[in-house]
Amino acid sequence: MDALADLLDGARARGALFHQSILTPPWSLRFLHGTPLALVTMLRGDAWIAPGAGTTPVPLRSGDIALVRGPQPYTISDRPGSAPQVLIHSADCCTTPDGQDVSQALTLGVRTYGESQEGSALLLSGGYQLTSDVGERLLAALPPVIVLTEECWDCPLMPVVAEEIVRDAPGQQIVLDRLLDLLLISTLRAWFARPEAGAPAWYRAQSDPVVGRALRLLHDAPAHAWTVAELAAKTGVSRAALARHFTRLVGEPPMTYLTGWRMTLAANLLREPDTTVETVARRVGYANAFALSVAFKRVRGVSPSAHRAQAQRAGRSQPGRSQHTPPSQPAQVQPSSRHVALPQA
Numbered sequence: 605m606d607a608l609a610d611l612l613d614g615a616r617a618r619g620a621l622f623h624q625s626i627l628t629p630p631w632s633l634r635f636l637h638g639t640p641l642a643l644v645t646m647l648r649g650d651a652w653i654a655p656g657a658g659t660t661p662v663p664l665r666s667g668d669i670a671l672v673r674g675p676q677p678y679t680i681s682d683r684p685g686s687a688p689q690v691l692i693h694s695a696d697c698c699t700t701p702d703g704q705d706v707s708q709a710l711t712l713g714v715r716t717y718g719e720s721q722e723g724s725a726l727l728l729s730g731g732y733q734l735t736s737d738v739g740e741r742l743l744a745a746l747p748p749v750i751v752l753t754e755e756c757w758d759c760p761l762m763p764v765v766a767e768e769i770v771r772d773a774p775g776q777q778i779v780l781d782r783l784l785d786l787l788l789i790s791t792l793r794a795w796f797a798r799p800e801a802g803a804p805a806w807y808r809a810q811s812d813p814v815v816g817r818a819l820r821l822l823h824d825a826p827a828h829a830w831t832v833a834e835l836a837a838k839t840g841v842s843r844a845a846l847a848r849h850f851t852r853l854v855g856e857p858p859m860t861y862l863t864g865w866r867m868t869l870a871a872n873l874l875r876e877p878d879t880t881v882e883t884v885a886r887r888v889g890y891a892n893a894f895a896l897s898v899a900f901k902r903v904r905g906v907s908p909s910a911h912r913a914q915a916q917r918a919g920r921s922q923p924g925r926s927q928h929t930p931p932s933q934p935a936q937v938q939p940s941s942r943h944v945a946l947p948q949a
Contacts, residue, residue, distance in 0.1 A: 606816075607806045608796075610823045610865075611742040612789055617781035621694065621731035624769055626718035631725065632681035634688035634701075638674055639731030640743060643787050645669040647766055649725030654679045655749040661685070667754030671791050673746045680727065714772045728765065730784045741868055745804040750795050757794045761786055806861075809853040814839045818850060822862050826869060827889035832858055867903045870896060874912045881908045 621639060627649070635642070644653065646668060652661035656676050661684040664670055672678050679688055690706065692698045698707050698717070710717045732739070765783050768776070796803040810816040817839045822830065835858055836846040850858045866888040873884045885896035893908075900908050 606810055607819055607823055608792070608810070611739075612785070612792070617730075617732055617784040619733060619777060620781050620784045621729075621733075622769055622780045622784065623696075623715040623717060623729060624766075625725075625727045625729075626712060626716065626721060626723035627682070627725040627727060628718075628720060628723040629682040629725070630686060630689075632679060632686035632688045632690075633727075634677060634679050634691045635729070635731075636677045636691050637694050637731060638677075639733060640674045640739065641732040641746075641788075642672045642674065642678075642729060643669060643784065643791065644672060644680060644727065644729045645762065647726040647728055647762065649682075649727075651680050651682060651725065651727065652684045653749065653751070654681075654684075659748075662749065662751050664751060665753065669752050669757055669759070669787070669791055671746065671750040671752075671788075671795070673743055673748050676748070678749070682725065714770045716770055728769065730780070730787070732784065732788075745807070747802075750791070752791060752794055756798070757791065759787070759790045761790065805853060805855045809850075812849070812853055814841055814846065815850050815853045818846065818858060819854075819861075822858070822865065826862065826866055827887060829889065830859070830862060863899065863903060866890075867900055870900060870908065871904065871911055871915075874908055875915045877916070884908070 621637060624647075625633065627633075644664070646664055646666045649666055651664045653664050653670050653672070654661040655672055655678045661679075661681075662670075664680070681688075688701060690698050690710070691701060696707055696711075697705070698710060699705050710719065712718050712721060761783065765787065768779055768783060771779075795801050796807055806819065810819055818835050821835060821838060832843050832847055836843045839846060841849070847857055850861075854861055856864075870884050870888045873879055873887060874881070881893040881896060885891070885893050888896070890896040890899065897908055900906075900911070904911060906914070
């Protein structure tokens with residue numbers, strides 16, 4: 605398995621927030637549900653997307669797709685600078701800016717919202733609930749917003765998504781979850797292939813015949829007792845050559861990279877309530893819980909048990925889980941290709 609596949613394998617959608625909006629100008633939607641990662645596409649009509657306050661809106665044409673990194677709110681409107689008319693708090697909860705619940709009034713059908721079926725714009729959005737550190741590692745590799753134009757993102761999935769999003773059959777949420785996963789993979793591969801993407805070092809290094817092979821070995825068997833000597837033998841170079849080449853391309857030595865990946869996997873496994881630290885240790889290549897605890901605290905700054913407690917608290921307060929009750933006040937969290945950066949605090 606390669607590094608991107610490993611990251612995406614941990615970022616599977618579970619109960620994704622998926623809906624479509626049929627809109628007539630003038631319109632402006634403010635997404636406040638705070639999902640860590642969202643995909644937005646215009647199936648019909650054009651729009652502008654602004655990923656945060658004070659940012660320059662980016663055009664989103666019909667057929668384009670945008671990938672928005674949360675949990676900051678973002679706005680999509682028919683023209684730049686339009687004041688939000690509807691605040692979207694969750695998959696089935698939306699209000700006016702003054703707090704009036706309009707969820708029922710704007711419901712046109714299954715996962716479909718708007719004032720009329722005849723609207724000139726059709727917007728589709730899907731939101732991830734990435735709770736794992738594997739997902740967080742992927743998020744760290746992305747800019748705040750990516751827009752891929754229809755010309756450089758030719759995905760045959762959109763007609764399928766448009767058809768499935770309005771169905772209400774048994775198991776439909778699972779179907780939508782997997783479709784969102786496929787859209788994410790397709791978008792990321794297209795984005796990372798762009799010269800302006802600034803893909804992370806571990807992604808670029810996968811194309812190198814030596815370092816790419818070493819990365820695949822580490823990801824295929826992270827619990828194996830790897831040494832630089834064994835990696836060098838399996839990649840056909842000397843230990844010194846591997847260490848030098850790996851560090852230059854990836855940005856850190858092989859064993860440092862392996863330790864970081866093991867800690868990411870351990871952090872993800874620790875979110876499972878019935879998994880013991882001892883079991884996690886063996887699954888990521890440590891002899892016992894004590895050895896893992898020492899390494900985990902050195903890398904992460906907290907013990908495995910403290911990390912588990914933090915993850916459980918975060919899971920209970922995760923945005924997007926409340927599906928029916930709007931907050932008493934609007935939430936405060938939530939070319940070929942284009943991306944913009946949020947202003948620094």
